[in-house]
Amino acid sequence: MQGIVIVTGASGFLGPALCRALKAAGWRVHAVMRRRATGPWDKAVTLDLGRHCIPDDLLADVDCVFHLAGKAHAVAQGNDADEEYRLANYQSTLDLLAAARVQGVRGFVYFSSVKAMDEDRPPVWVGATPGTPYGRSKRAAEEAVLLSGSVAHPVVLRSSLVYGPHPKGYLARLIRAVRAGWFPPLPELGNGRSMVHREDLVDAAIACAHEPRARGRTYVVTDGTPYSTRQIYEFILEALGRRVPGWTLPVGLLRLAALSGDGIGRLRGRRFIFDSEVLEKLIGSACYDGAPIARELGFQPRRTLRDSMAEMVSTISEVSWF
Numbered sequence: 001m002q003g004i005v006i007v008t009g010a011s012g013f014l015g016p017a018l019c020r021a022l023k024a025a026g027w028r029v030h031a032v033m034r035r036r037a038t039g040p041w042d043k044a045v046t047l048d049l050g051r052h053c054i055p056d057d058l059l060a061d062v063d064c065v066f067h068l069a070g071k072a073h074a075v076a077q078g079n080d081a082d083e084e085y086r087l088a089n090y091q092s093t094l095d096l097l098a099a100a101r102v103q104g105v106r107g108f109v110y111f112s113s114v115k116a117m118d119e120d121r122p123p124v125w126v127g128a129t130p131g132t133p134y135g136r137s138k139r140a141a142e143e144a145v146l147l148s149g150s151v152a153h154p155v156v157l158r159s160s161l162v163y164g165p166h167p168k169g170y171l172a173r174l175i176r177a178v179r180a181g182w183f184p185p186l187p188e189l190g191n192g193r194s195m196v197h198r199e200d201l202v203d204a205a206i207a208c209a210h211e212p213r214a215r216g217r218t219y220v221v222t223d224g225t226p227y228s229t230r231q232i233y234e235f236i237l238e239a240l241g242r243r244v245p246g247w248t249l250p251v252g253l254l255r256l257a258a259l260s261g262d263g264i265g266r267l268r269g270r271r272f273i274f275d276s277e278v279l280e281k282l283i284g285s286a287c288y289d290g291a292p293i294a295r296e297l298g299f300q301p302r303r304t305l306r307d308s309m310a311e312m313v314s315t316i317s318e319v320s321w322f
């Protein structure tokens with residue numbers, strides 16, 4: 001047995017995979033979550049981080065904290081969005097760091113996001129101001145992890161979009177739309193979106209916790225291949241066993257529809273289901289450079305989106321759209 005680690009947000013999309021891998025590596029895993037759930041951990045603690053005080057003994061004898069808990073998804077929701085994200089992502093991190101300092105915890109691996117960077121800039125991101133409440137809260141939390149001096153071995157992982165079984169968010173919506181036949185066959189637009197498989201991100205996190213060279217570093221994690229919307233569409237069709245249509249929808253038509261959506265949104269004071277922001281997310285680029293973690297720690301992703309798509313399609317629920 002190697003010792004004790006804490007995984008916050010253990011019951012989410014990434015948490016169980018990380019807990020499973022840590023247990024397989026011989027760690028005793030204490031999981032922190034808001035609502036009690038069963039999973040691959042030795043002990044479960046229910047706690048609303050950022051809002052409730054951290055019990056004195058939570059981090060006693062803990063070697064490393066993997067901090068995943070937080071409010072994800074970079075969508076602003078009303079005027080309180082900044083405060084909601086601040087509490088869930090920044091305050092929870094501050095509280096954990098303070099407790100870690102008291103208990104002499106050695107390592108702290110923070111699961112941040114590429115959204116903590118300014119997406120409009122070329123790949124030189126230091127000093128950029130992130131443009132969403134989610135990104136701002138993640139960026140502030142990153143700075144606390146790296147600059148507070150609370151632990152000896154702080155590391156920040158900026159993950160790109162994560163794929164894997166039971167996908168959530170963007171990929172889940174895309175798969176459901178293609179499966180339902182609603183998603184139009186877009187032409188190849190040459191855009192690119194970085195992503196990473198959940199198991200590869202887990203491997204990267206565990207390597208960062210151990211590897212002395214990772215101390216104080218911030219790493220972007222991707223699978224090394226940006227995917228265009230057209231490619232993702234074709235992978236989904238392939239996994240569904242369907243043929244790629246022989247026609248494509250001119251993207252200009254989608255732009256017109258998005259502009260109409262913007263207008264409807266302005267008229268009713270609330271965003272329409274399809275507008276320019278949704279279109280940009282669909283056909284825009286979000287490419288990030290994951291080379292430093294490969295160069296410095298020898299991290300090599302082992303999965304690709306195409307190879308993983310069949311499992312994703314088969315594990316996605318039929319019921320809800322979102």
Ligand SMILES: NC(=O)c1ccc[n+]([C@@H]2O[C@H](COP(=O)([O-])OP(=O)(O)OC[C@H]3O[C@@H](n4cnc5c(N)ncnc54)[C@H](OP(=O)(O)O)[C@@H]3O)[C@@H](O)[C@H]2O)c1
Nearest residue numbers: 009011012013014034035048049068069070111113159162
């Ligand atoms: N998935 C991605 O594509 C992706 C990409 C980049 C970065 N990340 C980051 O990776 C981390 C994990 O992502 P995920 O996809 O696993 O997220 P997720 O599925 O939304 O899970 C988040 C987990 O955090 C818990 N949680 C939320 N607020 C909490 C609080 N105040 N106190 C205690 N627990 C709380 C949730 O519990 P409840 O179920 O009770 O709400 C849930 O277990 C997040 O920090 C996210 O920002 C994820």
